Amino acid sequence: MTLLIRKTLLALAFSSLAISPLQAKxxxxxxxxxxNEVGIMLxxxxxxxxxxxxxxxxxFRAESVFYLADQGVVFEIDSGRHGGNFFGFDLKGLMNSIxxxxxxxxxxxxxxxxxxxxxxxxxxxxxxxxxGEHYDDELSDKMRDLSEEQRELGWEKRxxxxxxxxxxxxxxxxxxxxxxxxEKRQNELNKEVAKLESKTRExxxxxxxxxxxxxxxxAKRQAVxxxxxxxxxxxxxxxxxxxxxxxGAGLRSLSDDENVTFLLSDFVDADNDSVIGSHDKVYVFKxxxxxxxxxxxSNKDKLLTAAKTYLF
Numbered sequence: 001m002t003l004l005i006r007k008t009l010l011a012l013a014f015s016s017l018a019i020s021p022l023q024a025k026x027x028x029x030x031x032x033x034x035x036n037e038v039g040i041m042l043x044x045x046x047x048x049x050x051x052x053x054x055x056x057x058x059x060f061r062a063e064s065v066f067y068l069a070d071q072g073v074v075f076e077i078d079s080g081r082h083g084g085n086f087f088g089f090d091l092k093g094l095m096n097s098i099x100x101x102x103x104x105x106x107x108x109x110x111x112x113x114x115x116x117x118x119x120x121x122x123x124x125x126x127x128x129x130x131x132g133e134h135y136d137d138e139l140s141d142k143m144r145d146l147s148e149e150q151r152e153l154g155w156e157k158r159x160x161x162x163x164x165x166x167x168x169x170x171x172x173x174x175x176x177x178x179x180x181x182x183e184k185r186q187n188e189l190n191k192e193v194a195k196l197e198s199k200t201r202e203x204x205x206x207x208x209x210x211x212x213x214x215x216x217x218x219a220k221r222q223a224v225x226x227x228x229x230x231x232x233x234x235x236x237x238x239x240x241x242x243x244x245x246x247x248g249a250g251l252r253s254l255s256d257d258e259n260v261t262f263l264l265s266d267f268v269d270a271d272n273d274s275v276i277g278s279h280d281k282v283y284v285f286k287x288x289x290x291x292x293x294x295x296x297x298s299n300k301d302k303l304l305t306a307a308k309t310y311l312f
Contacts, residue, residue: 031067033253038065038073044247045075048239060236060264072259072287073251079264079281146207153203157196164189229268233281236264240283241300248290256288267311284308 045062061078068074164186171182240262251260264281285307292298 030253031069034067034073034251037251037253038067038075040250041065041073041243041247042075044243045240048243049077060232063265070255070258072254072261074261074263077262077264079267143207143210146203146210150200150203150207153196153200157193157200160189160193160196164193237283237304238300241304244285244290245293245300245303248294251287251290254287256286256291258287260285260287260290279311282308282310282312 042062042065049060049062059078063076063078065073065075167182167186167189171179171186174182244260248260254260262283262285264283266278267281268279270277270279285303289298289303289306293300293303
């Protein structure tokens with residue numbers, strides 16, 4: 001290696017050592033600015049999604065936020081499934097209806113109360129849960145008791161049929177007196193069998209009615225579940241759309257090619273995935289689209305349409 005090349009490499013090495021600390025400091029400063037900005041946004045989001053004390057509200061709660069360098073920020077939202085099996089249909093809560101985002105709160109943890117209008121969904125839910133909290137268990141118990149009673153009736157009928165066959169066989173060689181006794185006993189058995197058959201038909205009808213009732217309950221629950229799913233997503237999307245268009249200017253440190261992502265954790269059950277067990281609902285907004293809405297070049301609806309959304 002020539003002396004000239006060695007000198008050149010040495011100069012480049014010293015140059016890189018001199019630049020690296022400056023770059024590191026710049027990156028550190030930028031991350032700190034991003035952290036401060038998204039902290040304020042998290043506070044706004046927490047206020048917007050504030051939980052109501054009523055147990056008839058589905059609850060979305062902003063849990064945390066983190067930054068991925070050169071990619072953007074991710075807000076993690078608790079969908080409320082952990083305590084109430086959100087879309088597994090435990091109707092202990094309904095999604096808060098939020099028409100517009102609130103005014104920006106202070107960063108000292110103060111939160112904003114939001115009025116809720118949930119009468120329409122509440123009426124639907126009350127029509128389903130009118131049987132009581134343990135209706136499913138009670139219905140299952142009835143079905144089990146019914147099956148047990150049907151088995152007992154079947155066993156009794158088999159015993160009667162066996163006795164009737166024995167009497168019929170004995171009757172062939174019986175004398176006149178014994179034949180009369182056998183015929184009398186046969187008539188009694190026939191009446192008992194008729195009662196058993198009548199009771200069996202009643203039980204079958206009762207079982208059919210219970211099955212119909214259960215199927216109707218399942219259909220109602222699925223319908224309400226789907227309605228809640230759609231309306232809660234619509235309300236959530238409307239909320240974050242308003243928030244981004246109103247307060248998105250606060251994310252000044254993000255570049256145009258970075259994203260703002262909302263992650264609804266454990267949103268729905270993953271029926272065919274025993275490893276992960278649930279799906280997250282993901283919304284990805286481009287920072288430049290957010291700024292276009294902030295400046296009036298776009299609007300909330302266009303922002304939501306441009307967002308990339310999927311289940312993972």
